[in-house]
Amino acid sequence: MSKVAMSACADYQPQNVQTAVSDVLLQLGGLQNFVKPDQKVFIKVNLVREMSPDKQGTTHPEAVIALVNELSKITQNIIVGDSCGGMYTKGVMNVVYNKCKMTEIANRTCAKLNDDFDFQTVELNGKSLQKCEIINAFTSADVVINFTKLKTHSFAGYTGAVKNLYGLIPGLLKVELHSRFPDLGDFCNLLCDIEQYAKSKIVLHMIDGVIGMEGAGPTNGKPKFIGQILASSNPYELDVVAVSLFGKPFDMPLLQVAKERGLVSDDLDTIDFDFATLADKFVDNFDIPEVTSANTFLNMPKWVKKLAKKYLTKKVKIDKNRCRGCGKCVTHCPAEALQVVDKKAKLKQSKCIRCYCCQELCPFDAVQLKKTFMYRVLHTFSHTKKK
Ligand code: SF4
Numbered sequence: 001m002s003k004v005a006m007s008a009c010a011d012y013q014p015q016n017v018q019t020a021v022s023d024v025l026l027q028l029g030g031l032q033n034f035v036k037p038d039q040k041v042f043i044k045v046n047l048v049r050e051m052s053p054d055k056q057g058t059t060h061p062e063a064v065i066a067l068v069n070e071l072s073k074i075t076q077n078i079i080v081g082d083s084c085g086g087m088y089t090k091g092v093m094n095v096v097y098n099k100c101k102m103t104e105i106a107n108r109t110c111a112k113l114n115d116d117f118d119f120q121t122v123e124l125n126g127k128s129l130q131k132c133e134i135i136n137a138f139t140s141a142d143v144v145i146n147f148t149k150l151k152t153h154s155f156a157g158y159t160g161a162v163k164n165l166y167g168l169i170p171g172l173l174k175v176e177l178h179s180r181f182p183d184l185g186d187f188c189n190l191l192c193d194i195e196q197y198a199k200s201k202i203v204l205h206m207i208d209g210v211i212g213m214e215g216a217g218p219t220n221g222k223p224k225f226i227g228q229i230l231a232s233s234n235p236y237e238l239d240v241v242a243v244s245l246f247g248k249p250f251d252m253p254l255l256q257v258a259k260e261r262g263l264v265s266d267d268l269d270t271i272d273f274d275f276a277t278l279a280d281k282f283v284d285n286f287d288i289p290e291v292t293s294a295n296t297f298l299n300m301p302k303w304v305k306k307l308a309k310k311y312l313t314k315k316v317k318i319d320k321n322r323c324r325g326c327g328k329c330v331t332h333c334p335a336e337a338l339q340v341v342d343k344k345a346k347l348k349q350s351k352c353i354r355c356y357c358c359q360e361l362c363p364f365d366a367v368q369l370k371k372t373f374m375y376r377v378l379h380t381f382s383h384t385k386k387k
């Protein structure tokens with residue numbers, strides 16, 4: 001059983017974040033339990049795309065700086081990085097580092113930002129994938145600390161410790177895998193496969209939940225104060241505690257799939273965390289994307305899932321007033337359902353697999369998710385029934 005540690009943090013003032021980060025590490029027995037002197041440590045943050053830390057879609061630089069301050073007492077060989085949702089090149093990642101203020105980390109600590117944008121093929125031997133490309137920053141490190149952001153996710157419901165490991169895959173291969181695994185259950189199995197491959201090297205998982213994101217996450221939602229920093233060596237149990245701060249953990253498809261695979265238990269007594277302490281920390285009215293309906297169909301035959309996806313998930317709509325025709329969504333659409341016509345994105349709805357990569361990566365918030373008629377009817381019905 002791995003302990004889950006949590007510490008309150010009021011804001012991103014350096015002293016407050018330092019106190020909370022140091023406290024969770026102390027609760028887990030100290031960083032020396034996880035990292036040996038002079039080891040090369042890769043801190044895998046969440047840099048989904050270029051966006052200011054104030055939007056709360058990426059791991060906050062102050063939280064990473066607080067971790068590096070602790071880590072540097074043991075080793076100075078520290079690399080910080082991620083493979084963002086776009087291309088994995090020096091040019092693209094430098095824009096992301098600048099915009100996400102990761103450059104602050106390099107300026108104020110001994111840590112370096114990853115500048116090796118190569119990758120290698122590894123044996124995944126997973127349920128969904130046998131081989132996969134993984135970034136060198138991960139494979140060349142002695143140990144890894146996964147430090148993510150607490151956010152909602154339009155496709156998966158929630159993104160935390162396990163989902164953040166999707167960023168170990170370089171650039172546009174992520175888009176290709178979305179196309180190969182359009183089914184939510186299959187995609188969650190892929191995430192579990194990546195975690196199972198990576199677990200021998202990841203010594204610690206941390207979540208920046210000081211201000212998270214609700215609604216249309218992981219990039220277009222609204223910042224929401226949660227006020228916590230969390231850490232554990234078990235990413236599934238960490239995610240269970242993190243979701244318990246605003247919702248029901250096993251409503252989330254990823255945790256449902258992980259439970260079915262025996263990677264986590266829904267018996268909360270098996271988790272080393274006092275859930276009673278959440279009573280006065282629970283965040284009311286947290287806007288969670290409706291993934292419950294898709295979750296209900298996780299174990300159904302493919303044709304049922306296909307119908308459920310068509311009628312019970314939100315469809316993509318381009319807001320022509322906001323669209324600037326930059327074409328980023330076109331490059332990242334795994335189903336080739338988008339093109340730019342007359343300087344505006346145009347969607348072929350019949351080709352769309354509803355992976356929501358376009359919504360995640362549109363820099364102008366021009367990709368909206370709209371409820372279908374059946375979606376509205378069924379959700380009204382289920383809410384009435386619940387009442
Ligand atoms: S929808 Fe967004 S990403 Fe796509 S072309 Fe328009 S502005 Fe660019």
Ligand code: SF4
Pocket residue numbers: 316332333334335336337338347351352353354355356357358359
């Ligand atoms: S249009 Fe958007 S949601 Fe549809 S397949 Fe392309 S990227 Fe995914």
